[in-house]
Amino acid sequence: MMKxxxxxxxxxxxxxxxxxxxxxxxxVKNKEGEVSLDATGKKPGRGAYLEKSPACLEKAYKTKRLNKNLETTITEELYETLRSLIND
Known part of the structure; x- marks a missing residue:
């Protein structure tokens, strides 16, 4: 029997x-402090996860949870990239 x-x-x-x-x-935030999207889930660095729903993104944006979790400031450009990725 297989597990x-x-x-x-x-x-x-x-x-x-x-x-x-x-x-x-x-x-993901790498050692240099650069924040980027990780499509593969394998990039090195500190990762934070978001569901593919506009409601989750907006809640994380309003409460600045990505900033707190990654211990850095997330740019507006990255949020726009996330919005376009989620809305597609």
């Missing part, structure tokens, strides 16, 4: 619910 495969779970910073990692968008 069921473990699904990695991560917390969405918008709704604060645990979701499967593959269903979330990862934002």
């Amino acid at each position: 069921p495969k473990k699904i990695p779970m991560r917390m969405c910073l918008g709704c604060m619910e645990m979701k499967p990692k593959k269903d979330l968008i990862r934002v």
